[in-house]
Amino acid sequence: MTPPAQAAAEREALAPMPLIAGHPTDAQLNTELLAPIFSPNETWKKLVGLAAMGSGMLVIGLTVTIARGIGMWGNNQPVGWAYDIINFVWWIGIGHAGTLISAILLLFQQKWRTSINRFAEAMTIFAVMQAAMFPLVHTGRPWFAIYWLFPYPNTMGIWPNFKSPLIWDVxxxxxxxxxxxxxxxxxxxxxxxxxxxxxxxxxxxxAYGIFALGWKGSSRHWQHYRIGYLILAGISTPLVLSVHSIVSFDFAVSQLPGWHTTIFPPYFVAGAVFGGFAMVLTLIIPARKVFRFNNVITDRHLENMAKVMLVTSMIVSYGYLMENFMAWYSANPYESYLFFVTRPFGHYAAIYWIMLFCNVIVPQTFWWKKARTSVAWLWIASILVGIGMWAERFVIIVISLYRDFLPSSWGLYAPTWVDWFIFGGTISFFSLLFLLFLRFVPSVALAEVKELNHEMQHEKAHAAGGHP
Amino acid sequence: MSAERVVLGKYPSVDALYGAARALQASGHSALDFYSPYPLPGSDEVLKLRRSPVPFVAGAAALVGVVSGVLMQWWMNDVDYAINVANRSVVPSPTWMPVTFELGVLLAGTSIFFGLMALFRFPRPYDPLFEVEAFRSATIDALWLSVAVKAEQVSTVSDELRRLGAAEVELVPEEA
Amino acid sequence: MKSLPVIQDHAEPRPPGHRSLWQSVEELEARAAAGRGEFAAGAAEVPPELSRRSFMQILGASAALGGLTACQPPREKIVPFVHEPVENRPGKRFHYATALSLDGYATGLLVGSADGRPVKVEGNPAHPTSQGASSTWDQGALLDLYDPERAKGYWRAGNALSWRGLLAEIQKLAREHEADGGAHLAFLLAPDASPTQAELRRGLQARFPKARIHVWAPVTEENATEGARIAFGRPLELRVSLDPARAILSLDSDFLSGQGESLRLTREFARHREPGAEMSRLYVAEPAMSLTGVNADHRFRMKGAEVAPFARAVAAQLGVVPGAPVLSPELTRAAKAVAADLAAHRGRSVVLAGLRQPPAVHALVHAMNAALGNVGVTVRHGRPVLGDAAPSSAALPALAREIEGGKLDTLVITAWNPVHAAPAGLDLGALLARIPNALYLSLREDETSRRCSWRLASSHPFESWGDARSRDGVASLVQPLIAPLYESTTAIDLLAAFLDAGDRGALRHVKAHWAARSALDPATFEAHWEGWLRQGVIPGTAEPAEAAPVDLAAVASALGRLPGAKGEGLELALAPSYGLFDGRFAGNAWLQELPDPITKVSWDNAAYLSEATAKRLGVEGGQVVTLALGSRSVQAPVMVMPGHADDAVTLSIGYGRTDGSAVSKGVGVDAYRLREAGAWFAPGLTVTAGKGKHKFAVAQGHFSMEGRPLALDFSTKEWATDAGRAELEHLHGLPATAQVPVDYSKQEYSWGMSVDLSRCTGCNACVIACQEENNIATVGKEQVAKGRIMHWIRTDRYFSGPVANPQTITQPVMCQHCETAPCEYVCPVNATVHSEEGLNEMVYNRCVGTRYCSNNCPYKVRRFNFLAWRPEVPDVETLLFNPDVTVRSRGVMEKCTYCVQRIEGARIDARTGGKKIGQVQSACQQACPAQAIVFGNLNDPQSRVKKLHDDERRYDLLHELGTRPRTAYLVKIRNPNPDLA
Structure with missing residues (x-):
């Protein structure tokens, strides 16, 4: 090897893995990334069938709930909220990563964002759709809740209570x-x-012409578009933070030990990013395999996401730690009992320990590059984190409720088949929407990848020109 | 008066595109536009575009959202239907903040989207440009330049475009 | 004066066997079938937990359609309570005085009637037994009245009879039996102190001299009667007054239980539970925890058979009888201390024996009371009120022998369900089937009616004329509140029918009896009669006290004959249930759902045993075991009861019905299958662990306070020091808050409540009173098990100290009406807000059911309608509803309102009268025999509630949360004997 070639090779080794593998042209990218839309895939068809069947569970679960009442669920006194709000918070948490990836990474000009932002945004929308269903159907009388929660003028002359976190939620x-x-x-x-x-x-x-609204790629349009998109990203960022903070207020504003905690807003946001990235990984790993997107969704993307998960996992762990510390430091007997008796040793202790294992221990493996770059482990870990985040919401909601202030009112909670149908149904319906998205909409932001490709080739050419 | 026609030229590179545009501007053609699959850096300067009004629209909408949010909550809970809720009647209440913030963001965000739609005059599912089959590459991998000229100038401008390096030149058909 | 309001006034009574009855049942079957398809689209199957309810709806509707057409129009007038205005206004509540008897002893009641239908039962303040309070059973009677599954009409061998037809048939029967002096005729009557019935019985004896009249009930006081016979030589009844008593020893006597005079005794007992010189001290010796036991200052747990030796030990210490038995050192010390305390309060003490204890113990108690100089102060003696109508457990075996001997052609049964409650091994059902004419008068169809050739529907006491006597002899008139809802008759009419006087109507019999007895001229009598009806009591009818010297020798010899307590082996103890008593309330969903005051089990009974015994037997809670006594056995689930005596198993009677209404059937275990006639304790029980696991519906699963300051108690000694009061200082007063408190002092009214834990006995009367007043739904066992019981007020019960014999405290908890209510600010739709008078209001119409309020309520007093508990209410059940209270739909949160409808009712009255609102009683307060709950205006410095809010014993529940509750609790003060510390 000649010395310059050797130096180049060394440089290559030190440089991070590429964001776009190979040197595709725009036309090649176009063909490659739109392939799922124009060439049907058998695996996809099977998965859609499965997801559609699963979504039937949701229809059944919701029908039974609305026809008979919330009593078809396991909710009771004292556990007024259970799977309904667990699922709500879980889904809305997942729905946060998308906007965060897309908006925050855009603002920070992180180039690796372009390959995954469309996935992430779609995931956001589909996850928020699942989440938004719960605040409505979890009410005893959704047919009233659907409009009484909005401030509309009515003959009763009554308005919603803007002091309630549930209104903030709406x-x-x-x-x-x-x-x-x-x-x-x-x-x-x-x-x-x-x-x-x-x-x-x-x-x-x-069909696509209707949805494209008449876009021609005019530079006069691009000018407004870029600014508008950037501002939208700019306001989305505090929006994401506010939404999960407000979701955390549902708990933090109350009196209940385990809910009444000032650390909730940041800890919820970190948890959302954590869980959301895990969900992106869970979805993107099989998708890139099935649709052969390895060129644009490279191992570097996966590795970066693992790093984000490691960081957010540690923020979440810090949240757990502080909750316990405050319970001990405040010497509040009700909090102490919850954190040192009910959670670790109570009836649902197993779920608490699952939460700690999945959210605290599992991401620690990402200190090692081997773990970050092992696609199989990443996928398993991301699923574990998804479970862990669900367990966290169970811990917060059910474990705090089932033993509160008066021991006379303590009671256990057990989900019913309807709870499981609705939970499973939302996962299926989410998957169905996601599969349809993969099939009918460009799942990688084409224009942005082309722009990035263009920039990188430009840089390369520039670098090559600078150092002949 | 003869009608205006639009002539299209496809260029292999951004530099060629910008060069052609500058040459056309020098020869008195100002109704220029570029078409590309992704935004072209520097196109604003080349086309001499004014600053976008989008940030002002968004800012104004956010302000409207915030003010109406505060007024709505104050009027509804403390004026029109004042009621003792758990002895919590502080004006202004910190509990107004979430809804106020969300309304600000909501109005800002929707105003950006619908503002853009208004600026683009979207939706416009039909455009005579779409009649040019080759122009489809504008959203795929090609760079196009359009120039609006008088009908009698079409052939001279077409030649001019070719001379400036256009790989292809197309005339947009007249609107039916 | 007004005539009786009716539901439907038919010009002509239809014959009960009218064809429409059957038509409607078929219609209903069709409707039920149609209804089942309703949910087929979404839900593949109707979940099993709903099946019981739907079944009840179908049955209920059948009753409504079939029954209402058959009611007899009333022809008599009834008279409202004395203080009520006479004019009739729609929506105006009238109260009528009447009386309800339980096993023959009456409690005077005032029944509130709205637009002609009774909707609320209250105690009659003018009646000595109730003094304005009422028990769970008194309250529950209302649901029995409107039970859609009540028996209807008269049936002979499956054929319907009209009332006239029935009378004719009975007349024919009576003529036949008259011929041989009634040698083939017998009666099995329920105990009843009714003077009119007594007269009828005399008439029957005169007409049929050879006929046998048996009186029977599952729960009898024959041990007490027998004990009095031993002590005094004649059956005198003990009449207790707890007011002067400072030291009380209960030998397995559950005098706070709801039976007999418990309302008065509870009031007198509670009155002396406040700290001070007047405070009494209660010792209880018993096997299982009873209501009386949980209120004891010292509770000694022992097997049922060990109570007698303990009593002897105390008596020996007092020098009443010689020869102290050998007891454990602990019990010896206890007996010594108790005896010393009793002796120290000579003339101000009382010893009571429970009805389960053998006659010798009762005799000994008489001797002890005499020796302690209590006679004439805390105890008096009087002639038994029931007289010849006292029940005997020997009645059923005697009857069985008569039937087996072929001596019976006709048997008239008014006693409650003898087939179900018959002694073990006596198959009365098969025997009844052998009698050609077995006439059974019952409120509901049950195990007995299935075996009887004649089934006669009984009118409910609220539909009947009659008379009754309370335990002290005071007579009351029973007047109907409503015309019989179904074709039915009364015991008086039935007995009169055998005297060819069945068509006269009960009213005339009662009136004739009292006219003759009063010996007044007709005009004066009429005025008196109306006065008695208004007042609810007939003056001058109390039994006078009789002096009776105790025959100590007889007592000693009876004690000597007592079998010695076997040290080894398991003892089975049976006990009446707090909900269902002896089983007669098994058809009553309120009482079925009412959690047991001690174990908090709802819709079930269980084999209670101590922790040590459970460990020894290797069984655990919920495990199904076989309880065997000799050849007889039942399968029962085990429940570990803290404070239960070791080596004993308690099982309450009244459960395990195999027939009857949907509510009663299949709930719990039938303890009668192990019971010898009249026996309560049986040695030699074997317990075999089974494999099955039973799921209890427990309303309160956790029994420890976990060291939290919730239901507070202090001993008199602790309370006397400043330390006790210092602890309370952190538990009341204004908490630190960022909010500026709303000033309620300028309001005319500011409602508040106080609950005195020293007074509360945990009897649950408030729970049922609230359920009745506020139209609270029952939800069934499965839903209770799921934690969805709907009671707005609950009595929390906590144990502290060793599991073997813990201290118990009961604490009624209802909505605390917090001034800074955590529930309010979290409601998104303003469905729960504060009133200007400080009420935490629940706006049902506005509620969308987010349940956030319940989650944020630290007291967990909010109740959510998880399902449509009453999707379709049978017409007859709608009559039960209090018209002043909304019936909540599904998906809506509900909770205690401080009986806001009563406040508003009082406000309307006050406004029309141009006065201030005087006293308003909440339903729980009104029912409470202990007067532990007080409600009123905190802005009135004279009000009792205000004084109690300022009491030094006052504290706020969860005060540190800053909720500023309007309900104040007063700490419980215990009065332990320093010698036993």
Whole structure:
């Protein structure tokens, strides 16, 4: 090897793994990334069938709930909230990573974002759809809740109570869903136009043409578009933080030991990012395999996500630690009992320990590069973290409720088949939406990847020119 | 008066595109536009575009959201239907903050999206440009330049575009 | 004066066997079938927990359709209570005085009637036994009245009879039996002190001299009667007054239980539980924890058979009888201390024996009371009120012998369900089937009616005329509140029918009896009669006290004959249930669902045993075991009861019904299958552990306070020091808060409540009173087990100290109406807000059911309608509803309102009268025999509640949370004997 070649090789080894593998042209990228849309996949069909069947559970679960009442669930006195709110918080937490990845990484100009942001945003929207269902159906009378929670003028002359965190929830979740949807759609418009122009069938051209709204890639449009997209990303960032803070207020504002905690907002946000990244990994690893996206979703992306999970896991762990510390330091007998008796040794202790294992121990493996780059382990770990985050919400909600102040009112909780149907149903319905997304919408932000590709080739050319 | 026609030229690189645009501007053509699959850095300067109004729209909308949020909560809970809720009647209440913030973001966000739609005059599912089959590559991998000219200038401008390095030149058909 | 309001006034009574009855049942079957398809679309199957309810709806509706058409129009007038205005206004509540008897002894009641239907039972303040209070059973009677599954009409061998037809048939029967002097005729009557019935019985004896009249009930006081016979030579009844008593020894006597005179005794007992010189001290010796036991200052646990030796030991210490038995050192020390305390309070003490104890113990108690100089102060003696109608457990075996001897053609049964409650081994059902004419008068169809050839529906006491006497002899008139809902008759009418006087109507019999007895001229009598009806009591009818010297020798010899307590082996102890008594309330969903005051088990009984015994037997809670006595056995689930005596198993009677209404059937274990006639304790029980696991529906699963300051108690000694009061200082007063407190002092009214834990005995009367007043749904066993019981007020019960014999405290908890209510600010739709008078209001119409309020309520007093507990209420059950209280739908949160409807009712009255609201009683307060609950206006410095809020014993529950509750608790003071510390 000649010395310059050797130096180049060494440089190559030190440099991070590439964000886009190979040197594809725009046309190649186009063909590669739109392949799932134009060439049907058998695995996809089977998965859709499965997810559709699973979504049937959701329909059954919701029908039974609305026809018969919340009593079909396991909720009781004292456990007024259980799977309904666990699932709500879990899904909304998952729904946070998407916007965070997309918006925050955009603001920080993290280039690796482009390959995964579309996935993440879609995941946000579908997860928020699952989440938004629960605040409504968990009420005893959803047919009233659907509009009494909004401030509309009525003959009773009564207004919602703006002191209630549940009202904040309504505003936060609906705002979050609206903004996420607009953000996602705005990002999608150029790609839909690309699809319209790539498609050869007339029906596809018309369909995608309608959704592309008339995008032509005009530089006069790009000018407004980029600024608008950036501002939208800018306001989405505090929005994400606010939404999960507000979700945490549902608990933090109350009196209940285990809920009444000032650390909740940051700890919930970190938990959301943590759980959300885990969900992105869980989805993206099989998707990139099935649709052969390895060129644009490279191991470096996966590794970066593992790093984010490691950091957020440690924030979450710190939250656990501080909760316990405050319970001990405050010497509040009710809190002490919850944190030192009920959680570690109570009836649901197993779930508490699962939470600690999945959320605290498992991510510690990401200190090792081997763990960060092992796709199989990443996938397993991401699923474990998903379970851990669900367990965390169970710990917060059910374990705090089932033993509160008066021991006379303590009572156990057990989910019913309807609870499981709805939980399983939301996972299926989420999967169904996600599969449809993969099939019909560019799942990687095409325009942005092309832009990145262009920039990287430009840089390379520049570097090559600078050091001949 | 003869109608305006749009002539399109496809260029292999950004530099060629910008060069062509500058040459056309020098020869008195100002109704120029570029079409590309991704935003082109520097295109604003080349096309001499004014600053986008989008940030002002968003800011104003956010302000409206915040003010209306505060007024709504104060009026609804402390004026129109004042009621003792758990002895918590502090004006202004810190409990107003979440809803106020969310309303600000909601209005800002929606105003950006719908503001853009208004600026683009979207939705516009049909455009005579789409009649040019080759122009489809504008959203895939090609760079196009458009220039609006008088009908009688079409052929001279077409030649000019080719001379400036256009790989392809197309005339956009007249709107039916 | 007004005529009786009716539901439906038919010009002509329809014959009960009218065809429409059957038509409606078929219609209902069709409707039920149609209804079942309703949920088929979404839910593949109707979950099993709902099946019982749907079954009840179907049955209920059948009753409503079939029954209402058959009621007899009333022709008599009834008279409202003395203080009520006479004009009738729609929506206005009238109270009528009447009386309810339990095993023959009456409690005077005032029944509130709204628009012609009784909707609320209260105690009659003018009646000596109730003094305005009422028991769970008195309250529960109302649900029995409107039970859609009540027996209807008269049936002979499956054929319906009209009332006239029935009378004709009975007349024919009576003529036949008259011929041989009634040699083939017998009666099995329920104990009843009714003077009119006594007269009828005399008439029957005159007409049928050879007929046998048996009186029977599962729970009898024949041991007490026999004990009095030993001590005094004649059956005198003990009449207790606890007011002067400073030292009380209960030998297995559950005098706070709800039976007999417990309302008065509870009031007198509670009155002396406040700290001070007047405070009494209660010792209880018993096997299982009873209501009386949990209120004891010292509770000595021992097997049932060990109570007698303990009593002898105390008596020996007092020098009443010689010869102290050998007891454990602990019990010897106890007996010594108790005797010393009793002796120290000579003339102000009382010793009581329970009905389960053998006659010798009762005799000994008489001797002890005499020796302690209590006679004439805390105890008096009088002639038994029941007289010849006292129940005897020997009645059923005697009857069985008569039937087996073929001596019976006709048997008239008014006693409650003898087939079910018959002694073990006596198959009365098979025997009854052999009698050609077995006439059974019952409120509900049950095991006995299935075996009897004649089934006659009994009217509910609230539909009947009659008379009754309380335990002290005071007579009351029983007047109906409503025309019979179904074709039915009364015991008086039935007995009169055998005297060819069945068509006269009960009223005339009662009136004739009292006219003759009063010996007044008709005009004066009429005025008196109306006065008695208004007042609810007939003056001058109390039994006078009789002096009776105790025959000590007879007592000693009876004691000598007592079998010695076997040290070894398990003892089975049976006990009446606090909910169902002897089983007669098994059809009453309120009483079934009412948690047992000690174990908090709902919809079940269980084999209670101590922790040590459970360990020794190798069984654990919920495990199904076989309890065997000789050849007889039952399967029962085990429950470990703290404070239960070792080597003993307690099982309450009244459960395990195999027939009857849907509510009663299949709930719990039938303890009668192990019971010898009249026996309560049996040695030689074997317990075999089984494999099955039983799921109890327990309303309170956790029995420890976990060291939290919730239900506070102090001993008199602790209370006398400043340390006790110092502890309370942190538990009341204004908490630190960032909020500026709303000033309620300028309001005219500011409602508040106080609960005195020293007074509360945990009897649960408040729970049922609240359920009745506020239209609270029952949810069934499965839902109770799921933690969805709906009671707005609950009596929390905590144990402290050793599990073997813990101290117990009961604490009624209802909505605390916090001034800074945690529930309110979290409600997104303003469905729970504060009133200007300080009430935490629940706006059902606005509620969407997020349940956040319940989660944030530290007292967990909010109740959520998880399902439609009453999707379709049978028409007859709608009559039960208090028209002043909303019936909540599913998906809505509900909770205690401080009986806001009563406040508003009083406000309307006050406004129309141009006055201030005077006294308002909440339903729980009104029922409470202990007067532990006080409600009123905190802005009135004279009000009792205000004084109690300022009492030095006052504290706030969970005060440190800063909720500022409007309900104040007063700490319980215990009065332990320093010698036993």
């Amino acid at each position: 505003f936060a979740v609906s705002t979050y869903f609206t903004i996420s949807l607009l953000f996602w759609y705005l990002g999608l418009i150029p790609d839909l136009a690309t699809l319209r122009d790539t498609a050869t069938k007339r029906t596809q051209r018309i």
